[in-house]
Amino acid sequence: MAILGIGILLAMNFFLSSRQGDEKFLKPITQKINQVEAEFDLDYIEVLMRNRPDEPFTFANLNLDSNHSYYLFDESGELIYWSDFTHVPDFENIRTQENQRILEDRAGIYFTKVRRFNRNERSYWLVHTFPLYHNREIQNEYLQSGFNKSVFGNDMLVLSPERRTNFVDVQGQKGEYLFSIDFEQGYQAIGQTNNVPLMVFFFSLLFLILISGYDFVKTIWKKGQKFIATFYATLILFSIRGFMLFFGFPQDYFDFNLFDSSRYASSLLNPSLGDLMLNMICLIVPFSMVLAILLGKSFTQRFQNFSLKYKRWHFFVLAYLVSTVLLVGFFSLYINILSNAQWDLNILSIPSFDYFKGISLLMVFLGSAGYLLFSIIALSLVLENQPFSKGYALKVLVLFSLPIVIGLSIINWIYLLVYLTHLIFLISIISFELHKNIFRLGLNTFLTFFFGCLISAIVTGIAAHQVYLERQIQSKLRFANQQLVENDVMAEFFLSDIMNRISEDIFIKNALTDPLQSKEPIERKIRRIHMTNYFDQYALRIRVFNPSGDNVLQRNDEEKLQDLRVNYVKSDYITSVKDLYFLKGTEEIGSNQYFAFIPLYRDDVFLGTVFLELNQIRVLPGSVFPKLLMDQNYQASLNDRNYDFAIYQDGELQYGVGVFNYRASDLYNSLENNSLFTTGIYKKQYHHLGVQNEEKVVIVSSPIYSVYYILADISLFFLFYILLTLLSMVIYALLKGLKNFNFNYATKLQMYLNFAFFFPILIISAIILGLLANSYQDELHRQYFQKATLVKDNLSAMMEKQSAGVVDRDDFFEEVNNLAGTANIEINVFDNSGYLLISSQPNIFDKRIVTRRINPRAISELVEFQNNLTLLEENIGQLNYKAVYSAIRSSDGQSIQAIISIPFFESESELDVLIADVLSNILNIFVLVFIIFLFVSYFVSKNLTFPFKLLTQKLKATDLENNEPMFWPSKDEIGLLVNEYNNMLYKLEASKNVLASTEKETAWREMAKQVAHEIKNPLTPMKLTLQHLLRLQAEGKLDDPQKLKKPVETLITQVDTLSDIATSFSTFAKMPLPKNEQMDIREVVKGTLELFKNRERGMLTFEDFTEDMPLYVMGDDQLFGRVISNLIINGIQAVDGRKKPIVDVYLRTLGGQVLLEIKDNGKGIPESLKDKIFIPNFSTKSEGSGLGLAIAKRGVETAGGKIWFETKEGVGTSFYLAFDLVKGQIAD
Template sequence: MGAALVIFIAYFMLEGRNYWITVSIAIPYFVLLFITRLRLIRKSALTSLLYFFLALIAFGIQSAWSIKGFSEEENAESQFRFATSYLIDRDVMAEYLLNESRKRISADAFIQSRLTSPFLSRSAVRQKVKQVYLSSYFDRYDFHIHLFTPLKEPLDELSVDHWAEWNQQIDNPQYTTNYEGIYFIRSASVETGKRYVVIIPVSRSTQLAGYVVLDLTLKRTIPQSVYPELLADSRFAEYFENRDKSFAFISEGRILSNFGNFNYERDFNLAFLQDQKLFSDGLRVDGFIHTAVEDDAGRIAVVTSRSYPFFFVLTNFSFFFVLCVSLLAFILFAYGIRSWLAGNKLNYATRIQLYIYLAFALPLVVVAITTLNRVSRSAAFQLTEEYLAKARVLGENLLPELTAYGQNPEENRTELDDRVGAASRFANVDVSVFDKHGMMIGSSQPAIAEGLIASVLMNRIAWERVFNRGDVAFVLNDKIGSLNFNTAFFALRSSETATVLGVISLPFFESAQSLDATQITVLANILTIFTLIFLVFSILSFYVVESLTFPLRFITRTLRNTTLTGNKPLEWKSNDEIGLMVSEYNKMVENLEQSKIELARSQKESAWREIARQVAHEIKNPLTPMKLTLQQMQLWLAKDSLEKDRVRQSVSTLLGQVDILNEIASSFSAFARMPAPIMERLDLVALLTKTVNLYSTYQGGNVLLKNDTPVAVVQGDPQLLDRIFSNLILNGLQAGSENPVVTVEIKTDENKVTVLVQDNGLGIPADLQEKIFAPYFTTKKSGSGLGLAIARQGIELSGGRIWFNSQPGQTIFYVELPLL
């Protein structure tokens, strides 16, 4: 594992890649696996589930932190591009909008008439240019509007003659832009900042009516703008992606101007400018990412945005974790269905865990869906009410101008436009005014209608609701292209006649985005809460399942070890269901103990009867020749023919039979008085090796040992086990084969060792196999018949068992002992 980690680190460092997040997550993950020894275990569903959960947590953390790293890296790159494209160089967005305004101002009939008539006020021209043609994007600029005659003479005192300066700039190629009549003024002066001059010739028919000159200078403190993305060219999408960022212009150690929510004067340390990371990768300080770009003149544009929020990291972790848990649940569900169809059943602990998760997850999912639905409805309702309230307030403010416009449209149109523009800026909304015929007569964003983005006619459904159904205030869903948004309508009624004079509409283009953002926020909170509760609940549920199943495992383990001897009653201090089960078990142990005593008595009596029968049978064998010999001697005495040789032969016969009786009595006495074994830990492999080696010089056959196990520690009496295995080997050698071969093989399992003693003899006849372990039973011409009886008794006293399998040409005795 360590070598693989070193190779992986060396690989990504040589390739110039950054996978430290993966390494920092993988190291504690594998260390935790090593410490807890968690692994996939087929027989333990809980352990496997813990293993999967730990893997999912590691995967979720890695994914969340990787997304954080990638997002901050992408954000920093976006800030560099933004600073290079829109800040340190020309304001291409402003140039585009100025060119659009220049075309419309040049063709505006109202401006043409005001410039040519000596009797009309020129202030209306400034008002219209300011309110109609300079959108809210230009709130970041200080601008002056100069009006001139065709001979370039000022038309009023507010117009300042800078033609000498402007002509020099017009003739200088470095000030020109991609648009005619728009000039970007580069200045070495620190105080000048970014400046545009726009010269607009206004013609009426084919004659020059005059000039409108716009002089724009970037403000020191730049306000937020509400310019709608709907009006922007797709080339400027990057600007709107970065409009939530703050930026500042710095030169010669001074902040020239700034924009956004970040306080550069207070929170930006100018010493950061000495750090090259600010200009290459960006600086991350106090939850903000700062990037900077410097132009040829030494001006520095600093762009600032917030670092990736920790809440988003938590949300991403929750998303990946829930996604993987859902996938795992689906896989387990499919596996469960397959197992159920195959007839398999879940164990008790897994069923408890499943029921706990179902009892937790299903209500939480229902609550989450209900909460998301209710919050979405509440947010939509609040947004609708907010815009309806704004529509009412703006409608009441615009009512006097609309009334005057209805009386004299030509004279009061400018006042209506000014009032609409002022109301829009004050309320920070877009406003459109329609007359009672549904025609647009005023708008804070006339470019929408002029650019044919939206119709100059009022929404048909809204018009019918106002003029046919009499509705006063309502909200309708509208659509321009693929943009869905809501529009609030408010009917303006005459205060005298109560007739409808017109309708104002407030389109809130970002309503769908606002609702989506609300839903995403709510869903993120639900996911985060769900994940945290799920993790805590999972940990608690594991302990609950362990505590619930511990009595069952404890009782199962006790029942597994229950035998006829040495059973102890269980102790359970509670009177619950487990207590009842323990009570019944203790009663069973008592009954089993009593049954054991009765069974032992019965077996002892039966054994003694069998032994008495076997002893009687064995005793009868020598008694018969003894009786015949005595009868013969009695006959000889009666005939007075008892000779010394005959007496000597008869006495010899009687003494032989007495010896047989003595041997039978001694064997029976030895079996009855067999001492209790002295139990100790011993290596069965070493013991068998020693026993087999004793027969290495045996002339009556070969004894082989097969073993792949180095050590097999068991509990037993070494002398007794040695005598038992020696007796089994000797029986195999005497099993009737012409070339006897006995093979002793040792096999180990998880918790037991089995010794196989195999011979190549004639086999044990089927009718004698049931008697093979009976005392005094033997198939050999000599022997007491107690060897196998002693073997079985000794093996059982060691906690094992002995059995055999016999067929013609082969007999195998199996001795099984528990491993320690």
């Protein structure tokens, strides 16, 4: 009912949820805005305190760690200082809206506070801004448009700088009006749920269900109905999860990234990583209950009895099949997470490690734990207490695995490696009996789990490589298809519209025909207005020609319009768009190119031609800059990998691009290989994938994934699994109670040695990683400075020539582009006041991603502090990077002519790669040394504990017979202990002699006492009989035969009794030493039972639960026969005469032993007599000497066996005989 209540509750909220009150939405926004306004005030006070009234403003004093962006204008509107170079507000908007708190421009909507103050008799404007809404021309992984998520929960609202009907007002700290908001349907406040009371009620109900369900399941479990309890627990948990998934809980109720489907989504059952985690938790509970059931003695016994009905190899195959299915599940879990997530789980992702990756690794660990534990338990059920040799189990495993190995070797070598790893794991379980080491804390337990962690790490590492290969294949397929496409249909569609709009642009026509107007605005308008974001993947060059064919943008350009027409206006290059031509990229010319000739007319008068040249960009691996400029709608078409590739046509190489030598290789012989076009092939340390169309074949190549990185991935997973395993074992020990675990000396020594190694090497590795990371970072910075110095030296000379009039601005711009292309960097040149002069990538400024202002800290470092170079950390949206600034000084070195800015957008990723390389080295070395040390410490602990084991064996074997002294070569602590042991033996020998003499006396006394007691019993009736005869003699009645007969018979009976007593004691005293020979216990039992086959009294049954094979034990077959016979006779005699005696005999094997049970239906043994059963001369019967069970116990224990009994009064008694099987004689 409670679960149904959750469903009804969620359904009510799902279907009947109403809009929350505006006041509830308004409150957190008002609090945030008031906090921002208070921080504005703090920043203003800090500005005034750091800049004295009698001193001019300096960037050094204005560069403070402000809470928000602020700007300083003078009275004329000139910008004096800006704290944020990504956005600068327009002063005209500030002047006209001085009293308003909302500033709206092309970059977005800002909450502002404007102050006017005086310094040095001059007025200044201080403007603080806080973004409420970002309006980006480009949206991608770094730049996002929308309302500020720290203020507003989502975008379902409308802002207004003025009061409007149905809008709510946001007020300042003093109650003044700031701006208004209209909350639309579906708005959700930040950090709040849709309905707080509903959520409180939901969680209360959920906890009630869990507590009630726990008590209910626990009660059923304690009653012994464990499978039913597991079923109900599973039903409760899965019902709750079903309601949560159906109603979208909690992702529709909480703003929590863990349940964000955009980060991970694999199916309806796992719409987010948080849902996957909840599903795994729900699976852990029933699986843990199943684990407890499988480990229970009752289930194990039932399984053993059930397995006797079928062939043993059936269960081996079933266990291997279950383990293999678990392997597939574990392997698929990792593939599923990586295939549907936005992150990687390998050594390269560690520098950017976050909680998403941590939870993903935890899920993988839980999967590996299930695979390992249930595989071991499955084999444990089959191997435990069975008389099979390891060779039989391994033989079945080989026959089971052979077809799988053959099939996988044909299908996929990755899967083959995974199964071979799994095969090694199974072989190790069988060969080293690892199933005996789990669920107890000891040395072998740690080694078993460490080995399991290594196996899981290898499987996970191979899975990581499989994910890498799949992503490589997908990326290469996209790359190859782009190479096969002759033209970009989308680009041609956009260019057709762009060419029409340019040809009709009045501004461009007027600028071209006006001889006094600069022609640069023509290029600027085409780039800013007409070109769409799609062409961010193209490098654009614009040239404008007058009617005579001269370039009016670059006057020194010798290439005329006619030359361009001759080169590109050809039938081979024609496209479906008029005046647009396409040139396919080749090895000589590089990437694909488009050329557009746009004629301009006014009233049928030819004005000139605009020429567009577009070269498709080939992005270097990890390059951020083109992605920063490209909208997310078009990034899918961007070549984001630096692949080598070759074009084959009709089996012949047309051209190849990249490092790989396609001409010297024999790849043309592989064009008929189907693997080339499916999974790819490996040749000359490269992976090659082919894609073909009707005429051409494109082969895309990349270096193979280094084995070094694969080993690093395995080392990373191994270390992570070890830490989680140790944590799990600690939690298990705490739950069970540390007092219940007794560690032996070897285990403690092994743990001390491992911890003594593990933690120091871990600390040392962390220190080395930090030092090397800092060293690499310094080296990276040195390279940045080196590039900046090189650029500065070249541009300094060029700037001197420009100042002298030798070169013009276009030459300087060309030099900047040449240097940027040669060094593969972006170069920005600012004047000494921080305004942009030239950029090698003007798109970042044209698209208003950043302003044309320099980072203000560069001004303070270079201009005010007179440094030559400085390195600053900057960010654009979500992109963090580093930039080097260098000052270009005049020839005399006194003044700064310009400032060079070189942003290294890949700096963060470059450092991550270096850190990953260092971490790979450390992890590989660490894990290798750890495994070696694990083995070394194992043998060291064995060697150190050997004397103690030897002493233990000697002490166990110490008796009053033959005791040999020990020898220890050294006089260390062990030597002293051995010496004391030998002294103890000498003392024991002396004590033995005294004890032997004393025991002989005591034994003879006890024997004499017992004999006297036994003899006295018949002597009394004999004495009375003789006295009776004397009375008869005195009376003269001895002649009467009738009166003599009875006394004489009594005397004869008592004499026979004395004879039996003498015979029994003689037998006990003279009982020969039993033989110790190999015999088949089954044959001994059957032979003994034959003696009772024709017995009239009682019924004897025999059931054999063992396999049809000899059961060899060591002992005396005659002695064992007498023992079994005696127990059967005792069982028959234990039954009252009114009830028919029934004796059942069972033969079983259990834990490497043969177990014989002899069960009767007698009256049982009273509790008070249980401890006396095996004492000599004790008997519950009126006849007999009471030596039978004593002789049986002595004979069984002499043969190394055990004898015990279980009894219940009124029901019967079972005697058990257990003997060790001779392992070397067990047949397969």
